[in-house]
Amino acid sequence: MEQEKIGKFIATLRKEKNMTQMELANRIQVSDRTISKWERGRGLPELSLLVPLCEVLEISVNELLSGERLSKEVYQEHLEENILNTIEYSEKKIKRNVRGYQLVLGVILVIIVGIGMMFGIDIHRMRNNEPVVFSTWGYSYVPPIDLHEEYIDIAIKEYILDQEEKSDEKWFTAFRTYLIEEKQRHQKYILYCVVVEESYSYEEEVILESASIIPYQFIVEVIDEEYTVTSARHPRDGSLYTEDMKVLFPSYVHEEIDQMFVDGTVPRLQLEIQEQVKLYYHTFQ
DSSP states (O other), X not given: OOXXXXXXXXXXXXXXXXXXXXXXHHHHTOOHHHHHHHHTTSOOOOHHHHXXXXXXXXXXXXXXXXXXXXXXXXXXXXXXXHHHHHHHXXXXXXXXOGGGHHHHHHHHHHHHHHHHIIIIIHHHHHHTTOOEEEEEEOOOEESOOTTHHHHHHHHHHHHHHHHSOOXXXXXXXXXXXXXXXXXXXXXXXXXXXXXXXXXXXXSSSEEEEEEEEEEEEEEEEEETTEEEEEEEEOOOSGGGHHHHHHHHSOHHHHHHHHTTTTSSHHHHHHHHHHHHHHHHHHHHO
C-alpha cells in the first residue's frame, strides 16, 4: 500500500474538516503523534482503527486504502487490490508480533467480509435498485458458535434481502441479534433479533418513505452444506403481540427487547442506517 499517498489523503481530509491532529486523535483514541506519523507516510493505521477513522473522515475503507476518493466506476477495481494489500500488510505485522496472530487474523476477516459484503454484493444490489442489509451488532449467545456465526449472519442477511420487493425505493436494514442458541451442533440454530428497516426515495432530496421495527425469531439450518433460514416468525400486531412474544422469545430476551426503545438499541440501529444512507446517496447519486 502507498503509505505516503494514504497519509497525504488523511491530512487533506482532516484539514477539510478544520480539525487539528489532536482533535482527530481524540476522536479515534490515539495520540497526535500517531496521526502525524500516518500523515507523513511513516506508518498506517492499525486494522482495528480503519473503520473508526473512516467514520470520522466520512469515507469508505476502500477509499482510505486507495488514498483518494473513488467514483462508482473505479470503486470495484480498487476493492480486490486493497483487500490483498491489507492481507499482505497484516502478514508482515504477524511476523513481527506472533502473539497478535489470532487477533490480526480476526480483524482481517472482519475487514474482508465487511468490505466484500458491503461493497461487492451490495454495490451490485444498489446499482440494480435492490434492498441492502448493512449491519448487525450485539451478539450474545450460548454456547459459543465460533466462526459459524459469520455464515449464520450471512444467511439472515440473504433472507431479509430476498423478502424485499424491487421498487423505486431503496431499502436499508440493520439488526441486533440478542441471542443465538445452538440446537444441533453446527447444524441448527435459533436466533432472536430486532430488525429495523427503512426505505428511501430521492427526488432532489432524500425522503424517508417508510420504516418498521420488528422482533424476529429466525431458525437457521445447514442444508447441503448451506446455511439457510428455514423459519422466520415475528409477533402479530395488536392484542396478540404480548402473547406471541412470550411464545417466540425466552423470557429474559423478551425483557431485553421490551427495552429496545430506551436502552439505545433502536437509536443505534437507526443511526447505522443513516450512515449507510449518507454513504449510498453520496456515492451513487
